[in-house]
Amino acid sequence: MKLKYGLEDHPSFAENIIYGLQWLAVTIPAIIILGKVLGGLEGTSSAEVLYMQKLFAVMAASLLLQIYAGHRLPLVIGPATVLLIGILASQGSSSAAIYTSILICGILLSLLAVSGLFAYLRKLFTPRVVAVILLLVAFTIMPTILDLISSESANSSPAQNLGFALVFILIMFVAQRLLTGLWKSTLILWAIIIGSLAYTLVNPVWVQGTNAYGIPVLGGFFKQLTIDLVLDPGPIIAFVLCFLGLSINDLGSIQAVGTVLQADKMPERITRGISCTGLGNTLAGFMGVIGPVNFSFSPGVIASTGCAARSTLVPAGVIMLLLAFLPRTLYYLSFIPEVVIGCILLFIMCTQVAAGLSSAFAAMQEPVFDHALLIALPILTGILVAFLPADVVSAFPSHLRPILGNGFVMGVLVSLLLEHVIFRTPASH
Secondary structure: OOOOEOOOOOOOHHHHHHHHHHHHHHHHHHHHHHHHHHHHHHOOHHHHHHHHHHHHHHHHHHHHHHHHOOOOOOOOEEEOHHHHHHHHHOOOOOHHHHHHHHHHHHHHHHHHHHHOOHHHHHHHOOHHHHHHHHHHHHHOOHHHHHHHHOOOEOOEOHHHHHHHHHHHHHHHHHHHHHOOHHHHHOHHHHHHHHHHHHHHHHOHHHHOOOOOOOOOOOOOOOOOOOOOOOOOHHHHHHHHHHHHHHHHHHHHHHHHHHHHHOOOOHHHHHHHHHHHHHHHHHHHHHHOOOOEEEOOOHHHHHHHHOEOOHHHHHHHHHHHHHHOOOHHHHHHHOOOOHHHHHHHHHHHHHHHHHHHHHHHHHOOOOOHHHHHHHHHHHHHHHHHHHOOOHHHHHOOOOOOHHHHOOHHHHHHHHHHHHHHHHOOOHHHO
């Protein structure tokens, strides 16, 4: 790859700001979308904005930590979708129990990386298990996407919203096919803007009754922190398995960028990077928000801008940190219809399925049919659990509900059981 600026180069101040704004345009959409989904569970606009403030602060701190002390690579960071699944599936538990679990798992991930034990844990991640995890993230979040897309507003029926969603998704795929360079890398940002405007034209009533009254221009976010730890075994076990998926994503992202840039000392970068991801999740658990992970689409941004200087991500991190103190600005930035959020999540999950299928095809062994069966059962188990009616899930014992009612966790457990117990082979150990 021919680059204008290499990893340790330092562009001028003006160029640093310009490249930083480009990284910001790629980073912000995922934070807004997942923050909007989880912040919406808080019930009020002010609580939702507070969640967004804390989330922006955590992502900014995690990004700056990675640049200076972690992998030291130009990597986008954002909320981990696999943790979104864990949080949504653990709604029967208290918020303190959920975010205590994230805090504890963040500490465990850092300890595993620093101690070198993560290398032994990686033996669990056979190609089939990796494929299952990638696919489960997409499939088990479908109930949430369905609820967002089929939501009924004041002036539109679920059928109208589904029609809008179908057209909008197809337009996004046309854009994915035709756009190149930075336009393609920032497609999600443009989809948020254009989709929100288009939905407002189709259904202008949805914006009525919404205003920023009571939300200050400037404000802190050190509220509702996880100070009193609640040790609930169910959520902790569920999030341990979610963190398996998170660590796979993190490892793959670091390796992908390191390979593209031919970075030196990659084992050290991986250890530091995963350690800092663990610390970022520890901070997220303390703040009471979803934790961060390194995203895998950074090489596309580097290729489109011709700049791999890690210093260019510093302005993006600083601006995100400043936004965390601007609640009213975040309120307007997150002013997105639920249908548009659902469409964008669906588009993102399509890329997740593509990654999972690519991993599955690359790992194919003879006999192919038997190999595929070991992927099929965990996937169908995860989908089955994800779509269980609420009254069935509520009938599970309360301590086991975060495990038995979590499609991702159950799918991963079945995959590990098949791979390392029932169909155990010397090659997988």
